[in-house]
Each structure stands twice: as C-alpha cells, then as structure tokens.
Amino acid sequence: MKPLLITLLLIGTSLLGKAQGFPQYIVDTNNPAISSIIPYWKPFDLNNDGNIEQLILKKSDFPTMPAQGFITDVFMKIAYNTSAGSKLYGLTVKMGITNMNEYPSNNILVPLISSIEAALTTVYHDSVYTLGTTLPANSWWRLQLPQPFQYSLLPLPGDVPQNLMLQLSQDSIIFPQNFKFNVYGITYNNNYTPRIRLGLKRQNGQLSMVGTGPVHNLRVIGFNGYALSVDDPQKKVPFSVFPNPASDKLHLSNEASGMYEVYNLSGIKVLEGKVKEGEEVNVQNLSPGMYLLRMGERITRFVKE
Secondary structure (H helix, E strand, C coil), rough: CHHHHHHHHHHHHHCCCCCCCCCCEEEECCCCEEEEEEEEECCCCCCCCEEEEEECCHHHHHCCCCCCEEEEEEEEEEEEEEEECEEEEEEEEEEEEECCCCCCCCCCHHHHHHHHCCEEEEEEEEEEEECCECCCCEEEEEEEEEEEEEEECCCCCECCCCEEEEEECCCCCCCCCCCCCCCEEEEEECCCCCCCCEEEEEEECCCECCCCCCCCEEEEEEEEEEEECCCCCCCCCCCCCCCCCCCCEEECCCCCCCEEECCCCCCCCEEEEEEEECEECCCCCCEHHHHEEECCCCCEEEECC
C-alpha cells in the first residue's frame, strides 16, 4: 500500500500545480550521434510555419522504458521560464504505434500525413490550456493523460519494427516569438534517420505543409508509466468510468469488478466498496474535485462535479 500512496501523493501534488515532477523514462541524451541540444520553439511558439509536430520514437531512444506497457504522463523539458497563466489554445497530444523507422522524403503528400494523424489516438486535449504554476527554465512540463495509453515496442513477426509515434499540436499561430513553452530539441548528425516531421500547420481546420520536411531531430521528452505484466497481461489493463465528470453515480466498464478504493489528491482514502461487472459507484457525498479510483493494481482518474 505504501508505494501506491506515494504515487498518489506525487500525482496529487502535480495536479494541484505545486510541482511538475520528473519523468521515469527520459529520451537518451548521451547518444553519440547527437550533435547538439538547444532550445526549439515549434510547435508551441513562433509557429507560423508549423504548429504540429509528429515524432517517431524507438525503444532505443528510451533504454530503461519497458518494451510494452502503459504511458500515464508526457513530459517536455522547458528551455525558458514560462510564467503561470500562460495559455495554449487547442493543446493536443496524440499517440500511436507505427511500423515506420523514418519519414519519407520531402515530397510526401498531405493526404499521407492526414492518414497517419487519423490513425493516432488523442490522449490529451485542452481547448484552453492555462499553466497553473510557473515553469522555470530547464524544468519538466508535465501533461497527465486522462487514461493510460497502452503501447508495445516489441518487433512483429518478420522483424517488423513497432515504434511509438507522438504528435504535439496547438491551434494558435504565434508570431513573433514570445519564448513561452519552448522545448529543448535534439539534433542528430546526418547519418541518423529523420525522426521528426516539421512544417505541418493547421489553420481553420485545414492541414497544410509549409517549411521544412523530415529532419534528424527529436525533442527532450519523457514519460511516466508502468510495464505490462507478461504473466498476466490483463492484470493492469485500464478500465473506464462514465460519466466523467460525475455528479452522483460513477458507472464502471464491464471489465471492472471487485473491491475498489477512492483516494483524494492527498493520497487519503475517502471511499471503498465492492462492485460487480457493470455496476456503479455512488460518489454523491464526495466533495467536488479530482479523485483516483483503484481496483487491484489498476487506477483511473475521475472528476466529481
């Protein structure tokens, strides 16, 4: 129970805006192919030639990250001080699995990019994201996913690769540069495969290609998460709850049954009980706010309104 409570306390602290935390798994910054690590503005600043980025991430980029598991948080390392109250409109993170090791040449067509985007899962979206606490330079900016994202980076039969694709975007076109939400970028030498697709812009709902094509870059990013149990692959499969936010009854998806516990953001248990498949949890007496619902080793978040 102690490790769980520590985890809950850490999550709660971040959600309250007191700290952004530090990722469990960080992109490898000691790769000998790296030529520089410098601040980079797109897609969140000075993005008139690109407010969308797609990145291909390989298992080798995250040596300590489990080959298969669940991602619960996405982190980006901030280059410049970004003050509390700073806003991003339409902040969106999408993730998926791809067999591509690199992006095609510059003559790639918008329909292909659109098809890649359509295959991704939206794991985070905020129509008006407002930073709750100042991010000092060189600190980690943390986005907590409402539901864990399941991934597998194990090769398929025939040694077909499986890589993680991460798309970062926002709706605004920012010019001139305001030095907010600038993330560190990693530049590799030219012998390294193109890992990031630049020059993608969406404005008024239309996706277009502007600026540069695929480049030998990544971002200094990290993740929180946990491994998928090989012995019992269902043991940590996340379940869903609805409606979310909830006012009185919280319905559980069919795969959720057994003893449950509800914790507030201070790690204090505020509710417990037992449910069968398809039953509901009465949260009417809880105070408004965010909570974590635990069933066995599985945890999901919900909001009481």
